[in-house]
Amino acid sequence: MAEIHRCKWAESDPLLRAYHDEEWGVPEFDSRALWELLMLEGFQAGLAWIIVLRKRDAFRQAFRQFDPVKVVKFKEADVERLMQNPGIIRARAKIEATIQGARVFLEMKNAGIDFSNWAWDLAGGKPIQNTGPVPAESPLSLTMSKELRRRGFKFVGPVIVYAWMQAAGMVNDHSAECFRRKACAKYTLKK
Template sequence: MTKADRPRCAWAPQGDPLYRAYHDEEWGVPQRDSRMLWEMLMLEGFQAGLSWITILRKRDAFRAAFAHFDPDAVAAFGPADVERLMGDAGIVRARAKIEATIAGAGIFCAMRDAGEDFADYVWAFVDGTPVQNDGTTFPTQTPLSERISKDLKQRGFKFVGPVIVYAWMQAIGLVNDHADHCFRREEVAAT
């Protein structure tokens, strides 16, 4: 069996190299970098109503448009930046999502400035250890994603409903939802 033919989660099409690389190298791997956790949360918000591959294909353009998701830089964006972003065909041009990302940067910075590390905040929901699901059932939301969603909303984040939050939890490795037949399941569980 070649590397490309290894069994994967059903959502990762064998024929799409970008999706396959995302699945094989990133999805579900426990992410503990605060900035990257925030970037992924913002990208999941942009994904609302779209497919993840749309966001994945635009990720480099998003990074360029949003100052490589530097929270301090994004928090300083003003009305002219919103208009610039609305004119950027490389990203999803949804004003509410753009404004939510700028506001989210401010919230991230306020948490940090108050001594609350975003990674510590996120991983505290699972006591620092990823949830290992059974690999046969794949919910779209859980009581935990509902709890995290509620807390994020109370802090002022937008586009963080329980379904978006669960997709984010899967992406950042807070939960291991690789299928039981997927070659990455055990590898991710060991990280």
């Protein structure tokens, strides 16, 4: 049987391998799922992604499956409850940023702006096939970061946004030898 080559970052842990093989770099077009992923990327700030992955189910339970309509109703008592939840990353600023993110997401929706269409339009409507070294950020992630912050999102610096773009398949950064590179490259048009 032939050896499977993956991106090096995904080789060290079974959970990372599964995430890499099944999710990372696959274009996501669902607005709610994109928002969830952006919020989780914000929780990752300063930490390793594996920590977020290990806590993802607890995050989903704590944040009501990342339903913005439910999250926007969170009050100070909910923030305190979340601060006591050992299953998630207990950072008050990140918890409050997620509640604020729900508010902004719904404001956009109420203004007739679909979050997925908005993000993918900024990205050019199709996944970018990166063939060079993998950057920490890009001119596009800087532009998206500025737009997200202008709208009121928090924890959306250009590095976090670039990681989100990679995870959501807006940019294909699978290494040249990775078995997922060609599979993710086949996604060329926005659905």
